Amino acid sequence: MATIEDVARAAGVSASTVSYVLSGKRTISAATRARVERAIAELEYHPHAGARALASSRTDVLALVVPLRLDADASLRGDVDVNVIMQFVAGIVPRARALGYDVLLLTDDDPTALRRVSGGASADALIVMDVESEDDRLPAVARSRTPAILIGMPDDPHGLSCVDFDFDGAGRLAVRHLAGLGHRRVALVGPPDVVLERHTSYADRMLHGLRTQSRSSGVDFRLTLTTARRDAVAAAVSEALDGEAPATALVVHNEAALPAVLDVVRARGLRVPDDLSVVAVCPQNIAEQQAVPLTSIDIPAQHIGATAAEMAVATLRGELEPHTRLVRATLTDRGSTAAAAAA
Amino acid sequence: MATIEDVARAAGVSASTVSYVLSGKRTISAATRARVERAIAELEYHPHAGARALASSRTDVLALVVPLRLDADASLRGDVDVNVIMQFVAGIVPRARALGYDVLLLTDDDPTALRRVSGGASADALIVMDVESEDDRLPAVARSRTPAILIGMPDDPHGLSCVDFDFDGAGRLAVRHLAGLGHRRVALVGPPDVVLERHTSYADRMLHGLRTQSRSSGVDFRLTLTTARRDAVAAAVSEALDGEAPATALVVHNEAALPAVLDVVRARGLRVPDDLSVVAVCPQNIAEQQAVPLTSIDIPAQHIGATAAEMAVATLRGELEPHTRLVRATLTDRGSTAAAAAA
DNA sequence: TACTCGCGTCGAAGCGCTTCGATTGAGAAG
C-alpha cells in the first residue's frame, strides 16, 4: 500500500503538503494540488485509517447500537422488529456515508461494546437505537463523553440528543382523521403487552395522543393489545368489535399483527372500509403490502435514521447543542377508511 | 483516556511489558501480570484502536457488505429481503464479537466502500453478502488482497471462500418429501423473475434440484413465478392449480408472497394440507408465523452468517485455505403436507 | 567455579498520519 510519503515523493512535495491537499486546512497552489492529486490517483493512495485516527483523534466512524437481542438459543427475539431496524439502518448508513462517515455495528447483546468503542476511540460518535424510558445504558454513554444521539425518548436524556417519531401527534392525528369521518367509537389494536412493559415509551405516547384527542373529539376509545399470533389477534379484534357498542374503526399499531387483523376482520364478514375503517401506524411499505392497502400514519424510520446520522455529524462539528427532535406524523389515505355508517 | 504508558507507570513496569501482558506473546511472571491487570482495571484502560492498528497492521474489524440498495427516492428496494439480511447480520455480528472482532457495515450502494476499506486498512477481512453468479465486485475484492468470504455462489470465486445454502439439495429434498407422500404433480411458486434475472444463482440451483429429483421420482414438475402482489400471486396459483392436471402440492420459494399464497389457496376453497400440501423454503420464523404453520425447508441465514464470520477469522489466522462450504438442507414438518389423495 | 541458557523485562524504533511553527519568496506598501 502506498503511504503519504510515496505520494509526496511522486508529486515532488513534502508529506505535510499532501496532507494539506487532502484536508484543505491550508491554502495550496493550484499547480501543486494538481500534481498531488495526480500522484494520489496513480498510486491509488488511501490514507491509513489507523494512522489518521492516531494522529488526528478522529476516526470518521459512527458506532450504531442496534437492538439485536438474541434468545438463549441465539435466534432473533420476537420482540425486535427486524424490518424497522433495517429501515433505520437504511436511513443511517447512506446518510453517514454522504457525510463522510462509516458505520460500526454494535449490538445490545454485547455489554462491553460501548466501553470498548468509546474507550478505544473506535468511533467518533454513537447512535443508540431503541432507547427506553429508563434506559440502563444512558449513564454509561453519558459518562463516556462520546457524543451520542438517541433514537427514542428516555425520561432523562442525560444531556444527550434524541430523535423520535411524534407518536403522541400520530395518535391525535389518527383519531382526528377518524372523527372527521364521523366515527365515534374507535379501538386501538396495540402492541403486545411485553412491549408496553418494556417502556420504550413510544406505545405510551401513542396511547396518550389517542386518548387526548378522543376526549376532545368526543370519541369513545378503547384499547386492546395483541401479539402477532392469530388466536391472540382474533381475541383482540373481538374485544374491539363485539358487545353492544362495537368500534367502527380500528387503529392498528402492531405491524406484525396487521395481516392477521385484516384476515380476522374479513373472516367476520366485514369489508374494509365499508363496514370498518382501519388506520395503520407502521412503515409505509408494510401499509402498502397488506391484502388491502391501508390508510396509515407512516413511521418514517428511515427518515429518522438519516436525521440521527445528521445530528451526530452536526454535533461532532460543534454545530449542534444537545436537544430533542420529534418527527411530525402525517397520514396517507390509501382507501381503508371511510365515513362511518349513520349510527 | 489512559494510555499504555499510564498503565505501565501505575504498575511500575515498562509499556512493552504491559503490551505483552495484553497480547500474551511473551512470558510474564504471575506477579507482574497481576500488577498490570490491576492497573488496567483501575485506570479503565482500553487500547487505542487506531494506534494498535497502526503498529500491528490489524484492526480486529470485519467489514460486512450488505445489499442495502436504495431506490432513486432513497427507499429500500423491493427486491432486497430485509428480513433475510437481518438474519445474516444477526448471525455474523455476535459470532464475530465472540471471536474478538467488530463489524463495519458497508452497503452495496457505495462503490468506493471496498476500495476505501481495504486501501485504508479499516478492516482485516471482508464478508460480502448476496454475491451473484457473475458479480462485478469480485475482481476488485480479489485484487485488494483483503481476505474475503462470499455469501453466495459465484461462477468464478476468484480464489475466495464462499458459504451458501445448498439450494440444490433443498430442491431435491422438497420433491423427495412430497413424492414420498404420494404426490405426482408438484408446482414451484418461485421468486419474481427479476430475482432470476439477477442471477443470484440460488434460484437456479433450487430449480435444478427440483427438476433433477422430479425426474428421478417420476414427478410432474411445473414452475410459476410471482411477486408478492396479490393479483400476481393469484395468477401464479391458478397457473399451478388450474387445468386438467392440477398440482397436488406447492413448493413456495418466495417468502414475501407466502401470506398471499395461503390466502389465495383458502379463497379457492382448498384446505392445507388436506386438499393441497405446501412446503415453504424460507427462514424458520417466517414459516412458523404464517396463518397455517408451514412444513418448510428452513433457510438457516443466521447459521450461514455465523459460519461466514468463523471462516473469515479462520482465514485471518491462516487456518483456512479458500474453499466453498454448502450448508445442508433439512426439512421440518409443521403439518402443512399430507399424503396425496388417491388419484 | 566458570559457563551457558533461557526466563522475564526493558528500551527504542517505527507504524503513517496530522499539525504546529518556521521559512521562503513575491508582491504591496512606504
Add this chain to the structure above:
DNA sequence: CTTCTCAATCGAAGCGCTTCGACGCGAGTA
C-alpha cells in the same frame, strides 16, 4: 529600495501502540 505581509510549503514532533533485540539474573551443566 527597503520593509512588511501573506500565500505556499517544509520539517519535525508526536499521536499510542507493537515488536525486536538486548540485557540481567538465577539455575543447570561441565
